[in-house]
Amino acid sequence: MMKRFFTIFFLAIITVIAFYVSGIISVSPSPYNGVAKYMVDYTIQKTHALNSVTAIVFDFRGYDTLGESFVLCTAVTGVAVILRKAVKGGRKDETK
Amino acid sequence: MKQNKKEKKEKKAKNIIIKCGCDFLLPITLVLGMYIILHGHLSPGGGFQGGVVVSAAVVLVFLAYGNDGIRKTFAPDKMKVTENIGSLMYTFFGLLGILMGANFCRNAIFNIGNPGDLYSSGTIFWMNFSVGLKVMMGIGFMLIVMLRVLDVKNE
Amino acid sequence: MIVNYIGSFIVIILGFYMVLVKKNLLKIVVGLSLIDSGTNLLLISFGYRPASTAPIFDNAAQELSHQPFVDPVPQALTLTSIVIGACVTALALSLVIKVYEHYGSINADNVRRLNG
Numbered sequence: 001m002m003k004r005f006f007t008i009f010f011l012a013i014i015t016v017i018a019f020y021v022s023g024i025i026s027v028s029p030s031p032y033n034g035v036a037k038y039m040v041d042y043t044i045q046k047t048h049a050l051n052s053v054t055a056i057v058f059d060f061r062g063y064d065t066l067g068e069s070f071v072l073c074t075a076v077t078g079v080a081v082i083l084r085k086a087v088k089g090g091r092k093d094e095t096k
Numbered sequence: 097m098k099q100n101k102k103e104k105k106e107k108k109a110k111n112i113i114i115k116c117g118c119d120f121l122l123p124i125t126l127v128l129g130m131y132i133i134l135h136g137h138l139s140p141g142g143g144f145q146g147g148v149v150v151s152a153a154v155v156l157v158f159l160a161y162g163n164d165g166i167r168k169t170f171a172p173d174k175m176k177v178t179e180n181i182g183s184l185m186y187t188f189f190g191l192l193g194i195l196m197g198a199n200f201c202r203n204a205i206f207n208i209g210n211p212g213d214l215y216s217s218g219t220i221f222w223m224n225f226s227v228g229l230k231v232m233m234g235i236g237f238m239l240i241v242m243l244r245v246l247d248v249k250n251e
Numbered sequence: 252m253i254v255n256y257i258g259s260f261i262v263i264i265l266g267f268y269m270v271l272v273k274k275n276l277l278k279i280v281v282g283l284s285l286i287d288s289g290t291n292l293l294l295i296s297f298g299y300r301p302a303s304t305a306p307i308f309d310n311a312a313q314e315l316s317h318q319p320f321v322d323p324v325p326q327a328l329t330l331t332s333i334v335i336g337a338c339v340t341a342l343a344l345s346l347v348i349k350v351y352e353h354y355g356s357i358n359a360d361n362v363r364r365l366n367g
Contacts, residue, residue, distance in 0.1 A: 074338075
């Protein structure tokens, strides 16, 4: 009971701080200069693609996407290792 | 006796409306997913979204025909190999920048075709395709393995 | 838009509450997914600009100053975040399946090494 009370108390404090911060953020809009302006301005010139988000994901930040695809590969391998009884059981049924 | 009842229950659950609905939705899902992958540089979407839409075919086949249908339709070993081939394709198109004399992941062949054509924007098109291949095979394999757990427990 | 920020913070805090208080392991996984969704909403809200459209050109000759775009960089980062969130959810669910096979229950009190 005491543990739950402390949890709710600290979460209430975090909620108040978050509302204060969101009030501060919403006053000043997104500045939109620097790297975003560069990427939008040079999307057609440097990549010949119309979709700006795809140009960022696959061209300007291609190294990031490489790491992301390795994360996906690791997750698939981890699921296959943890549930290897299911993988093996399916194989056994195929040979029957 | 009890098993007979269970089998009857399973047969009753997969009735004709679900089967016909899944047969009707399956080609539409596959074509829509491939459209989203191939038009990733022109319209909203890309490799990840289209791959997930294509891999929903596994869930549709499971809803209509159960685990036996999945066992007849898909080959999980080949799917795992194809996922790794997609990852290698992405690395190759990243290395193409070095081969053409620039840095890694540089779009070195971007000036083939006009902007707005289907085949344009150089390596972005091929990277979309390889990531779509990787995501559809990876998520499909994960779904197959996690749906087979239901079948193992009954035996 | 202050409504977006407040809504995403509420979603994140509800996720924290579920992770900290609930005892069912499936509900903890749902809480992790809620934190992920709230973070995605917050990232998308950072890039908002009033009176602007999605960052996609109609044709190659469109003028930039005619109709401004929203910030495309947080959208690309959110795309990365969604895929990683899906991977985390899949791994956590398979771990829950393994825990149920080993202990016969998904209540965290009955699992010997997870109670506390």
